[in-house]
Amino acid sequence: MPDLLTGRQKQVLDFIRQHIEKEGLPPTVREIAMHFGFASPLSAQLHINALSKKGFITKTPLKTRSIKVVGLRTTExxxxxxxxxxxxxxxxxxxxxxxxxxxxxxxxxxxxxxxxxxxxxxxxxxxxxxxxxxxxxxxxxxxxxxxxxxxxxxxxxxxxxxxxxxxxxxxxxxxxxxxxxxxxxxxxxxxxxxxxxxxxx
Amino acid sequence: MPDLLTGRQKQVLDFIRQHIEKEGLPPTVREIAMHFGFASPLSAQLHINALSKKGFITKTPLKTRSIKVVGLRTTExxxxxxxxxxxxxxxxxxxxxxxxxxxxxxxxxxxxxxxxxxxxxxxxxxxxxxxxxxxxxxxxxxxxxxxxxxxxxxxxxxxxxxxxxxxxxxxxxxxxxxxxxxxxxxxxxxxxxxxxxxxxx
DNA sequence: AGTTAAACTATACATCCGTATAGTCTAAAA
DNA sequence: TTTTAGACTATACGGATGTATAGTTTAACT
Missing domain, CATH: 2.10.109.10 (Umud Fragment, subunit A)
Known part of the structure; x- marks a missing residue:
């Protein structure tokens, strides 16, 4: 049984996917926060961590724009x-x-x-x-x-x-x-x- | 007639292309410098500027990892x-x-x-x-x-x-x-x- | 009623990044 | 010989970036 996403997490995942589609690059933490109107970058970060823990994305620590949507772009x-x-x-x-x-x-x-x-x-x-x-x-x-x-x-x-x-x-x-x-x-x-x-x- | 690249510029372009292929992300200025053993990030920056001026790549100012290789299959x-x-x-x-x-x-x-x-x-x-x-x-x-x-x-x-x-x-x-x-x-x-x-x- | 979890704010820090200024070295062109 | 251009070093600045600490709010579950 795959881990389920909360509504907000799904929205964030979709934004990341969309950003990669449109800009050709994954967004930064703050670009995600800005899109959803978050006042703190941590709000976005927490969703990123959750998505990563549930296996929907991968990322390299400390590396800018390193989010990869699992099953996209490489396996696309x-x-x-x-x-x-x-x-x-x-x-x-x-x-x-x-x-x-x-x-x-x-x-x-x-x-x-x-x-x-x-x-x-x-x-x-x-x-x-x-x-x-x-x-x-x-x-x-x-x-x-x-x-x-x-x-x-x-x-x-x-x-x-x-x-x-x-x-x-x-x-x-x-x-x-x-x-x-x-x-x-x-x-x-x-x-x-x-x-x-x-x-x- | 297309602008011709110098040897070094071609090497840099090749590295950028390769980095996108392998990592799924374009490199940062400093990652390019590090790969070629440059002591200064400006060395890489100058090559980037030249490649951009000659139309081989495009980039968004002030944006990290925003280099795009012109003509490289982004996504069909x-x-x-x-x-x-x-x-x-x-x-x-x-x-x-x-x-x-x-x-x-x-x-x-x-x-x-x-x-x-x-x-x-x-x-x-x-x-x-x-x-x-x-x-x-x-x-x-x-x-x-x-x-x-x-x-x-x-x-x-x-x-x-x-x-x-x-x-x-x-x-x-x-x-x-x-x-x-x-x-x-x-x-x-x-x-x-x-x-x-x-x-x- | 108490606990837990998701979602978010406010602030901050060290590092990373693009860019800039100033200067060196080398080889080819004028 | 002087000039020009490519390639590079050393250093630095301001803003961007990933991450962290501490705390708030709201709804759901026990």
Whole structure:
């Protein structure tokens, strides 16, 4: 059970977080006090001590602006590449194919080697994956049956539900208008498993 | 043509950059001096002034640790709050209701006041919004007809397609199993428009 | 009623920090 | 040869900063 914050402590923590966001630097003790209208810097200091004791922030004694919000800034976002296309062959993430980079939340998408891929087609609409969405892909060679995977067939990427059947692979779309396909294992290159979806409306 | 740096200035700039990377904070004047073995803090200060004049760094006068390296990735991610519940009344983002914070890509979700909300229920499955998804909400009081909005009815949040009809509001789910509802304008509190969806699989 | 804890005021201290003044040394440019 | 500029030393000032001591107020719990 995590230590709970009092209302005021939550406010202070949020101000610190906001200050780092906006100014790019954590506030000083007095800047916190000033923001809340405290007459004494100790008022802010006590909240800092409490937040530190409860593990929400860390700080280096005697060092100015040394407050760090746990889980922020260092552990915050991760930059992953957005791939335009994926070509057959060895290096999955070919530098030439990197369209851009996006920042995703480390705590939500933990995989370090993940990358993003823009969805083409509507093979997965019943699983809530639409054309234009970004899927977060975790490279994986042997996905579990039923998981949504990215596979490469004849230099084209498709997203389907994956079922291994002996030396064959069944690829099932989540779209009643489309039919499952059964392919030989050596004819498909398994890229990875879809671990997330990001859609901009 | 950019101003060129002297050897020493480049060393100082490198140290500043490295310090930000490693410690998460820019160094103080004296920390720079100490690293290079300077006996006087002015030695470091002069380099800082030169780097600032040449446009490689910026700083706020009289403010401790305020050096910023120009062009260094500050954060392409933005931290937004994830709300547990939304209560009727004035402040949409009640501090007490912040469950956690997530980092989203600034370039994708540009709105500064956005927040995230975890989806409960299956009223929007046909629009690819499932239970457990995080929706990114941009606060807005008068959404366009047809846009996916978050509204508050009797202290409960729901996500529906929004249609304004005179003094009434039609809320249309994207789920054939559910029926549209027609409500008086004063009985609903419009929270905002859904601008994005994040799903973890 | 007594105790505890959170929240805050008032004041103070030693150190840290950005900045300033004055001057030294060295090497390249005029 | 004189000048100029980069790099640095020695010392110091005023304000900012983290921290400390002592005490007040308010609400919650025993």
């Amino acid at each position: 976002g991760r930059s992953i590449p957005v791939l335009g296309t994926i070509r057959a062959g060895k290096p999955i993430i070919a530098l030439e194919e990197i369209e851009s980079h996006i920042t995703i939340d480390k705590t939500i998408f933990k995989n370090k080697d993940a990358f993003a891929l823009r969805v083409k087609g509507d093979s997965m609409i019943e699983s809530g994956i639409f054309e234009g969405d970004l899927v977060i892909v975790k490279p994986e060679k042997e996905p579990l049956n039923g998981s949504i995977t990215v596979v490469l067939i004849d230099n084209e990427t498709t997203i389907k539900k994956f079922y291994r059947e002996k030396e064959k692979v069944r690829l099932v779309p989540a779209n009643k208008a489309l039919k499952p396909t059964l392919l030989n294992l050596q004819d498909v290159q398994i890229i990875g498993k879809v671990i997330g979806v990001i859609r901009k409306l | 991610g933005r931290s937004i709050p994830v709300l547990g519940t939304i209560r009727a009344g004035k402040p949409i983002i009640a501090l007490e209701e912040i469950e956690s914070h997530i980092t989203i890509d600034k370039t994708i979700f540009k709105n500064k006041d956005a927040f995230a909300l975890r989806v409960k229920g299956d009223s929007m499955i046909e629009s690819g919004i499932f239970e457990g998804d995080l929706v990114i909400v941009k606060p807005e009081k008068e959404p366009l007809n047809g846009s996916i909005t978050v509204v508050l009815i009797d202290n409960e949040t729901t996500i529906k397609k929004f249609y304004r009809e005179k003094e009434k509001v039609r809320l249309v789910p994207a789920n054939k199993a559910l029926k549209p509802t027609l409500l008086n304008l004063q009985d609903v509190q419009i929270i905002g428009k859904v601008i994005g969806v994040i799903r973890k699989l």
